[in-house]
Amino acid sequence: MSHYRERATTHPGLVCLWERSADTPTTGRVVPDGCTDLMWSDTGALFVAGPDTTGHLTDMRPGTLYGVRFAPGVGPSVLGVPAHALRDLRVPLADLWNHPARLEDALATATDPCAVLAEAAAHRLRANPPDPLARAVTRALPTTVAAMADDLGLSTRQLHRRSLDAFGYGPKVLHRVLRFDRAVKLAWRGVPFADVAHRTGYADQAHLSREVKELAGVPLGQLIRP
Template identity: 75%
Template sequence: MNTYVERPAAGLDCVWQRSSSTPTVGRVVPDGCTDLIWSSTGTLFVAGPDTVGHVTTVGPGEIFGVRFGPGVGPSVLGVPAHALRDLRVPLAELWGRSAALEDALAGADDPCEVLASVAQDRLRAAPPDPVATVIARSVHMSSVTALAEDLGLSTRQLHRRSLDAFGYGPKVLHRVLRFDRAMKLAWTGAPFADIAHRTGYADQAHLSREVKDLAGVPLGQLIRP
């Protein structure tokens, strides 16, 4: 039996838990987020922001994670997002070996609470770049030049701040966030043409091309149970 559950956590996109009784193959697609993940085998690592989809194989056991919304991860992890783009990195490479954290996770009834508490403490000590919030909220509404002017930045400064916060420049960030909105609608069963209209694609064909480029498979295959 395989299960996946998400639940809210203050300051974070969510915490999540995946349980599997057999090896499971899945596809991870770009969403602009970064995850801190611990597995019941004792592996503790970071999944950086992705630019393309990739296939993963999960063995039997449990995996626990906290997901940081776009622009939040760097404050927790202490490195710019572009340093983790398309990578899976042991947390020890970023923070050094933390036996206390690993022991707490191994002994916890709910490892998600342990991960969330550590992340929330680090966010209180180093809040995310406030400009990142504005970029994520506005990138789909403005041209890069207009957004930079609104923020009082040069386009080069905007690109650098975006790379540090999200792992992407503004144009790629727009593509990824629009794709993520489309995926959320697709999972509700909304018609593909309606999804394209509601998320700002020129038409259904445009949506299909973007899904294939970013996820690596057609939309219908991507959301197949």
Template identity: 70%
Template sequence: MYAERPFPGLACLWRRTTDVAAVGRVVPDGCTDIIYSTATGELFVAGPDTVGHVTSMGPGTLFGVRFGPGVGPAVFGVPAAELRDLRVPLAELWGPSPALADALHSAGDPCAVLAAAASARLRETPPDPAVGAIASAVPTTTVGDLAWSLGLSARQLHRRSLAAFGYGPKVLHRVLRFDRAVKLAWAGVPFADIAHRTGYADQAHLSREVRDLAGVPLGQLIRP
């Protein structure tokens, strides 16, 4: 069972519970997460992914807070590129935090504990102010035009994109477009319409991108 709920300043809070060992596929979405496992007590960061990967989970519950594209690195204190395609213990980024561990262990709602800790960090070190402009403009403009609009050189834009998102602008474009396509597919939109609405040349182009980024065809990816 998987469920999300909104939280101000974050992409969402989420919870995943399984009664038996299970496997799933995690695919790129431009986001980063802090995840807490009640079964093992592990507390770790999921960095921005560039490809899909299969993950296994034993019986138990995972609680997570998800940061929108470009937001997480301000909380973690390291450039997003250093976390790309990695799962890193939170203690390696924040240092040991017995108080946080104790609060999570005793909490009725571990997501609320994680969200409070993340929000406090965001107040101390907010994201790069260019994050929103880069993420929203990437699908609709060239790298050169985007850099000019932000008063940056193309090299500066690339460097700031790596630090905030873990990707350069071109890869960020691919990932965010793919994420929009997957959300539409889950909503039941026909694949040909998805290709048109998200800017792929045609359905074949959509299919190639999904295979490259997820590792499986779109129909298999959204299969219950």
């Protein structure tokens, strides 16, 4: 049996702190949400999950995995590399940070590993704030890339390049992923699928179904099944 829980954090730029535990080997499905995560396993592994473009299955050994989730566009400031360099990858933190042994030692003795990860991330964010464009792009209303670039005072090429650095993909793909993420969260809360489609801007329920199948790899009903 596996258990997953999230809790809020007051650190700017962090979506949540989370823990996933399993008593036996298990497999779970990870789907795109526009975010990156910094994770530590009670086996001692310290690594990063980059932004995903499609759903995939992941195996989990018995034990507990602790993580902090960065809002879209925040991860590069913490991790020190553009988001597209981590797209669809799981990478040891040692490949990105020089000598993370101090953090590893703190995690090994922590009563709350998530808080240790969050403080390490917040420290780096204070020294290297995210590109201010990231928030503007995530909050922009769905429109054409050309119109979005014009509103932000950029060329379409500049917008695409800075979006790749911040999010791992261009603005059009980002908004597609964020809409999918909003839809899945509503479905998890029990909102009827037709209402989910209407509230998140899909043309109809069939459109929602196609997008979920393409991004998650399974139908929406299967994706949210306990």
